[in-house]
Amino acid sequence: MPGPRPTPRLSRARVRGATIAAFVALAPLLPAAAVAVGTVRVDAALPYVCTLPSGPQPATVRITAAFPERASVGEEIRPADVATTVELPASAVADLTTPRAATVRAETRLAVGAAQDEQRTEATWSGTGQPVAVPAEGHLVLTTTGDVPSLTTGTAGELVLTAGALAVDLAPSTADGAATAPPSLAVACVPAPDAEGRTVLARVPVGAGAPTGTPSAPPPSTTAPSSPSPSPPSLPTDRPAPPTAPGATRATPDLPTPPGAEPPPDGRGLATAEEEPPGTPAPRPDAPPCVTEKPTPMSLSAYITGYSNVRKLNGANVIPVSCALIEQGQPEFDPREDGFHLITKSTARLSYQGRAQTPPFRATFLTFGFTPTTATLVLEQTGPMSIDSDVLLIFPDNIAETYVRAPLVLRVLDVRVNGTPLDVGPDCRTEKPLTSPEPDPATYPGDHLVLVGKGQLINGTDAEGYVLTGGGPLTGTVTIPPFKDCGAGGEDLDRLLTAAISGPDNHVKQIQGQTCSVGIETPPPDQCTEDRQPLVIPKPER
Template identity: 50%
Template sequence: MHLTVGATRQSTRGRNATIAAFVVLAAMVPAGAVVAADQTVHVTLPYTCSLPSGDVDATVRVSASLPDRVDVGQAIRASDVETSVELSETAVHNLIDKEATTVTAGTRLTIDVAQGDSTAQALWRGSATAQPVPSTGPLTLRTTGDVPTVTGQEDGGLTFTAGALGVDLAPAAATPDTDPASITLDCTPGKDATALLGTVTVGAGTGSPDDSPTASPSSSPSASPSSSPSGTPGQEDGTPGGVQDKRAPKVAGRPSVQADARPAAPRCKYDAGYPLGPMSLNSYVAGYSNVRKQDAAALIPPFCTMLEQGSPEFEPYPDWSGGVIRQHSTGDLYNNGRKESMPFTATFLTFRFMPAKATMVLEQAGPLTVDSLGATDFVFTSTDTYIRVPLVLRVTKLEVDGTPLNVGPACRTSGSLKSPEPDSAKFPGDHLVLHGRGEQNSGEPATGYQLLSGGPLTGEVTIPAFHGCDNAGENLDRLFTAAVSGTGNYIKQMQGQTCFAAAEVPNPDECTEDRQPLKVPVPER
């Protein structure tokens, strides 16, 4: 038996099951319980940020509001969270290309949460609108964003301690075609830093906050996944650490988006060239794509996607103890009437010694499909979503050792980026495959990826050889192929909360007044 949401005749159990399935797939992530803030955090910390060219010192200021006391099992969400990173004038000149006039920042601050001998980790992410690069003096980047809730599971003091910090910088020039390469800083607290942000008393507070272990600010990040501010493939949003025992504080995952002011983003609006459908959604996607040959990653800035959501279909188990939920949706990349991403730049070394800066776009070369498969027992639901789309990588501009080179109008990969396909019989041909997994307990926020609320999508691609790259008769195909093409290139994209643009009255928490997505995701690596 298959039941489709919207059918008029169903059994009571079938109707209830279908409603449950629809709720899961809709992934309407509720806001966690917010308690009154009784303490305000203002902490200034010295950090050291590592680059291949050497270390850079930064001053990091973290401010937030936390409750003084909560009940056991009551969710705690830090509010008014702001992370400020100050770079010296020397650091700015060493890091940011002199052509840059503005810079957009994103931050990823690892928060070590501890209660007694139980620990967990949360990721406080923030983003900011573009701001001018000063000609003299320090550069201060202030980011804000939504943060996951933390729930204490027993009586005692629950501590919040600042750990590793990731800073993503996207400089921009006055002329977009000359935008400098993006930069990622991996930073750790200085050895003399006191990184404790605050302590919340949980329950009767029988435990002493002093008994709660906190991360040593003098220690360097270990090789374990939990020490990285950028997260690790396969881990859910907001919980970089490993599996904790039942007494450990619980960290709820949330999409990586800016919660308040909408950062600068390209136009993402249905129009006469791309008209609204009955279930039309739109969203922003941003992230990183590794280039394995270069041991580096290219930042792909926010770009627009248009989606037409399909109806969920529910197939109950024979004993009605649960069932399987399927949904098929379609969509397109969209940039000013073209099915492509926004241009992005990457700097790499050709033949390991000569710097080259390329401006590129991802061109859609066939249908984009979104297929979700979920399983539920009406208490716990897990959903795996696969996004498939053939994409060709086109190079529009190139500089080698600072000298511009013409690449011609048709410099691109010889075919689509190619991912391993879990169902090649049903989905033949070369295409990109991105996978997202979401989980949800009844009555709790969903974690991971959901079509409507967004989240992390990961995959791996082979980049084909290049062709059509010509500089006044000089064939550049081999240069690009040798430097970039190959297998094993990891991709991580963050999809933001979708806007249901087809709604009669769009949700103001998800859409702008002209039906564009309100939430812009913060790229993660």
């Protein structure tokens, strides 16, 4: 295996226009009396569907807030008087009365999309409520208030805010104040199908040339607005735009500015306009289908491929181009002694013909140094795959580190030794998932592969190494466990395969391609095919 090569450089041109910088320095809510003239109030009651232990239940979510009529470029837009009220039907109350709850306290997290022209981000409006009595009959009404993030945009144009998914954490208590069993209940809510096109909370004109007058917003009411409004864009994510096919326009990552940091001197945000010369994208190589059946606003997809060494066999085999379906998490700021960290926790699933696995691939080695052996292999995912990204915001440079953790079992489908078939049976596989050294075993227990990607994000210029949405190299070391259930007709081949293949210190290097933002209303053509599959097919690198 050749020595490690320098980390490939992922060139990115500066993004057209400025990005919307979502500041997570939380601002205290202003009381109603403190709302100044020149604001517009939002009072929208929207139909939602909430998933409880008893099943999906209809609910009404009422969102109230106050926004400025308009804002200047670079001016902080701070929502005020924000409250979220969830009204659950009587049929849902049984989920609380069953554990003998007398009162319940709620915490909510509402995803609010922000879009301006082609720029998009998403903020989380968090709230807490006082304990309320669980009614013997009738609806349960829970109201929360709390701090919400401010928004700042570096360009002129209409800023559109849209309500999205809502998470409700319930903490029930008994009549004597003790916790129930279970002590908490997590409820996930999404806008109901008939809420489509009605979830826009406000439209705030920004900058010179913005229309005068009050921005459009749902009229105060206790029901969903009946007047038609333009369909809002799907809830976007505050994520960098990855490298694209040759000749396409590329973008720098959209990174928030932490408190105390200064924006670039052009004053337009974290990115400035610049385009690459036009060109013709390279032909797209063949790749397995990579289709997200039910995308959410946070859905991404990407292809991955690479090499994995088998140390005992003194060789490496190609892991074929495989589809990964990713659900990107909400980015959160974490202030630490060394600076502000932007933490994003995502999940992923391999996808091949409806199964969580790679496509079958063939590997040929000289077993025991002299016998040519060819096997058809598959990597099967046996549990959730986590992707944890940590960006240390040190302007102008930002250091990115991403850990991918995946429980993968290696299956052997067929074997030929010196051209002669060796029947390994239908269930030949490693006895447990592949394992890697885990830097945080308390948080991530169990057997799984660990791959690490490192990158440097330079605002307004280039990105080097790996970032989730841009792709790049991921490396790690893996132990291949012993095999089990190998053989047919009473022949036990477990020890043979274990002796030939299993063992530690097998190097893995995977290359992830640029992601496709499949969950947004109009996926970028330099990221996705017309049928919403990843456009970029990566090539394996040793």
